[in-house]
Amino acid sequence: MVEQVRKLLEKRVESAVELEKLRQSILDKKDSSRTCISVCGGTACRASGAEAVVEAFVDEIERRELQVQVEMKETGCHGFCERGPLVVIEPKKIFYQQVKPEDVAEIIAETVMGDRVVERLLYVDPASGEKITYESDVPFYKRQTRTIFGANGEIDPTNIEDYIASGGYSALSKVLTGMKPQEVVDEIKKSGLRGRGGGGFPTGRKWQSCLDAKADIKYTICNADEGDPGAYQDRSLLEGNPHSVLEGMIIGAFTIGSHQGYIYVRNEYPLAVEHARIAIEQATDYGLLGENILGSGFDLKVTINKGGGAFVCGESSALMASLEGKIGEPKAKYVHMSEKGLWDSPSLLNNVKTWANISLIINKGADWFSKIGTTGSKGTMIFSLVGNINNTGLVEVPMGITLREMIFDIGGGIPNGKKFKAVQTGGPSGGCIPEQFLDTPVDFDELTKLGSMMGSGGMIVMDEDTCMVDVAKYFVEFLKGESCGKCTPCREGINRMSEILSRITQGKGKREDLDTLEDLAGILSAGALCALGRTAANPVMSTLRYFRDEYLAHIEQKKCPAGVCRELIQYSIDPEKCQGCLRCLRACPTGAITGEKREVHTLNQGLCIKCGACYDVCKFNAVIRQ
């Protein structure tokens, strides 16, 4: 026990000098001749079998007794989720994708022991047909600027020493040893950083009002309640580099004079919760969190709170209500949360990505930061590029890159030879952007001008087989289930929008419905209590603005041009193409398809429930959908 206590105390640093000594000693211990294998341990890769790959590596390294020469590290999400499980061999950063446990022995034998590459595991550039060996040459990564997210591939999130070795906590050190709170705020203001959670509020201004607020107790909060469906950057950051978020929070807390912090995480993110918990524990052990941080006399305690499954709790006042043990009901913010927030005390609430930017700005300076991006939107932004796209994953780019570059150069374009139709940004509060605006730079204000918004960074690409009315209905249904129900415009207004959109997608729409939808949008934006309600009509209004003809087709011709809305489509079997293979017959849940083997099958419309199972399983394109 004495030994354990001694070891614990040994780790603890009590000053900036000691931190640097620790950092140096960790770096000294690193053997640069050692090969490091980095396996992506993000939730998606784990779901694809990354843990089995990790185990295979552990076994193989042990079997060959290579522990001295080879290090294997399970890191956070590397971002190229479409191609997982991912394995990167340092130092050259040879990039292997879709790795299975069976491949591990060969990787060790060929790449680690020998100097050869396992060709079949290399990424093939669909444009050129070339096999690509190094991570930095992969088009998906090449065009990114991974100032924050890049670290995910290098560090083991459950080992604080990795973070320290890469320069972690030096920003905190700098602040605690030589900067006054107002200086920190000035630096953040100068950088031009805007909130990455959705609102895009100038971070420096928020910090200033929290600093100015006069109170004995203040709170520091990290909003990790990432609710936008399709966005998972916050999760991956918290899973893969929790210390980057923690460091930002400690700096923020010190600046405003807060001694209690909270990380509010969605309960659907168990791995992020676990890694945040470990990070807090280790930071406390090392004297970087808790009492007398780095010997500065500053105390901060950070607690993790889990959400309960409510999208509205991503809204700051609802989140704070939930932290108080109450229901997630937002309240009017006529007095800002930075003056009266949690328990009516000044509260500094920022998104995960915003916190992760802080140490970067402190270390590299506001000038460096403000050179990246556009006039109104500084720095980089991490987007989740998902949907009908070849390279699904997390992408970090400087603000100002065009949508076209994101979707086609980095995203690799639309799969299966389909055409691009729209890109949805900003989650349920955002809108859909059509082809003619693909050259718009990604920027807070530019996206808002188009009727959408940056939001939390979700970017959902939609191809020609997407029905935009169905998309609007999807978002409205989502919001209907998530509305807290307090205010009339949101509770009743969203419900009625849902009513109208359902009728339209069932072929029972009327021309006047479009006017009613616009009226409801007006009531929501002017009358709703919180941002969920105020922006609820955005998906509807933006699709109406750019795809009105689709709405009219549903209403006037009772047709769904994209072939999605059940009541308006019909499946039939093309007798010329049908091979009589019985596949569709077996797949049909209602027995609507009849026929013998090797004879043309027939579809009974009366029994057909339009589920599309036959369309999905037919290998001969013999099922027609119109």
Next chain:
Amino acid sequence: MDLTLDFPKVKAIVESSTEKVDSLIDSYAGDKEQLISLLQDIQAEFNYLPQDVLVKVSQKLDIPLSQVFSVVTFFRAFTLKPRGRHLVTVCLGTACHVRGGQKLVDKMGRDYGIKPGETTEDMRFSLETVNCLGCCALGPVVVVDGKYESKINPDKLDRVLRGYK
């Protein structure tokens, strides 16, 4: 009208776990702020939130029962009805929706007769939906008893569920 007292089985479970309940509540040391976290721990233990236990939480944490009830009915993570042996969660995030996630929910309705939030009569499956798990590259995603199944279609779902008795 304490309904749990009418169900001998439930009563037995709750009474035998009084110690467990007490220790869970005590581990949060009367911290009202951690109500939601405590409720999640309790639900993980009992597979639902027994009314009896909620009354105890209200008393020990000094939170009005009406507030506990409001919280329990507000947040989707909580259920007041016992769940089935296996929990099937279908992701209906936008990316999964665009890749056909709704068909899986429909299939559960056809094959097992349950809608999201419901449990089969034989207590075999409970169905829930979730608004994005953050595995969009693998969509459509279904989680069964914590195990993630990727690129699921109605056919695959059949095969996966057959293994859960």
Next chain:
Amino acid sequence: MEAADGVNAVSLTVDDKEIIVSAGQTILEAVQRVDGIGNIPALCNHPAVKPYGACRICTVEVSEDGGSKFKFVASCLYPVKNGLIVKTNTEKIKKLRKGIIELMLARSPNVKRIQELAEEYGVEEPRFVLGDQDCILCGLCVRACQEIIGKSAISLVNRGIYREVAAPFYAYELTEECIGCGDCAFVCPTGAIKMGDDGRPILPKVKIPYGEIEALAKKEAATPS
């Protein structure tokens, strides 16, 4: 300008009329207290309890920069400030109120108070499927119980369109909070709450879902596991 007791006075403009009121109150309170200024309708507001901001009918337009930019705010919650310009009856406001009332009328077509407002604002037939809920979810009953009586017998449960007022587990007997004072029925603006013969309030549309649990348990007890 300072009045007695160090309470500051605030000067603002409402519908082009300058008024001077004490600081620390909301626009709605100020407007209600001063003569000669038009009415702002409010459904979820009551002088005996704290404002809630749920019905949104009291929405007005305010400008804090001398009139160049206006925003919509709930007057029952927005504090009076020096130099504030308030407009309570613009075309935009009238349209908003009309829209909210139409939504309320579609939900509660048989509530007299809503019918009166509908007539006042020219709302005829709602363009939506009619419901039949007497409760408009103003929350006054819950707030009266908590703030005036100091009890927590009822609360707002569920979320979104399923939101309703209920006793814990829909059973008053579980706690000793309800003392049968009838305050909830008294403050209810629509008459949705009536006092029952047992001295307890009959809440609008109270469901007893626990019949389902009972049935389930009976089944469990009957089948061997």
